[in-house]
Ligand SMILES: O=P(O)(O)OC[C@H]1O[C@H](OP(=O)(O)OP(=O)(O)O)[C@H](O)[C@@H]1O
């Protein structure tokens with residue numbers, strides 16, 4: 788996991804709204820044969836988009852990347868067997884960051900339409916449709932990776948300084 792200068796915190800409510808906004812855009816470009824979710828991050832946006840577009844055929848593709856380790860090469864641990872070359876299929880992920888995952892999946896499904904909820908500048912050229920862009924040095928915090936916790940009152944933390 789790369790370190791970032793700031794966080795962009797996404798609540799369940801915001802993720803639902805942003806995924807629905809994505810569905811509105813994608814509805815105009817259909818009909819779609821089905822949806823390929825890029826696991827695991829793409830699963831929940833894909834479910835929300837599938838509900839809105841009344842898509843019932845859902846395939847998955849799983850790519851494991853080891854950016855920070857020596858072996859370095861992305862591994863396709865589950866190919867999207869049902870989706871052919873991707874023609875007529877919608878490919879959904881939560882975000883593009885460096886574009887490493889996107890490059891691998893686009894090579895497997897060259898004709899698919901690639902949609903993400905969030906995009907960072909490096910990955911943005913690889914995406915056909917997205918909703919919100921954040922800067923490259925921002926880490927997006929998804930609701931499934933976070934939980935609410937107690938934070939000290941301002942007066943108490945200021946007094947400790
Ligand atoms: O553009 P990139 O630099 O490739 O980064 C984007 C990918 O990274 C995250 O997935 P991750 O590989 O962490 O796995 P996960 O979806 O199972 O959490 C995210 O869900 C994207 O798929």
Ligand SMILES: O=c1[nH]c(=O)c2nc[nH]c2[nH]1
Pocket residue numbers: 882884885925926927928929932
């Ligand atoms: O939760 C996440 N937030 C991000 O910004 C990110 N970039 C790659 N992978 C990521 N996972």
Ligand SMILES: [Mg+2]
Pocket residue numbers: 825826827828829880888
């Ligand atoms: Mg992912």
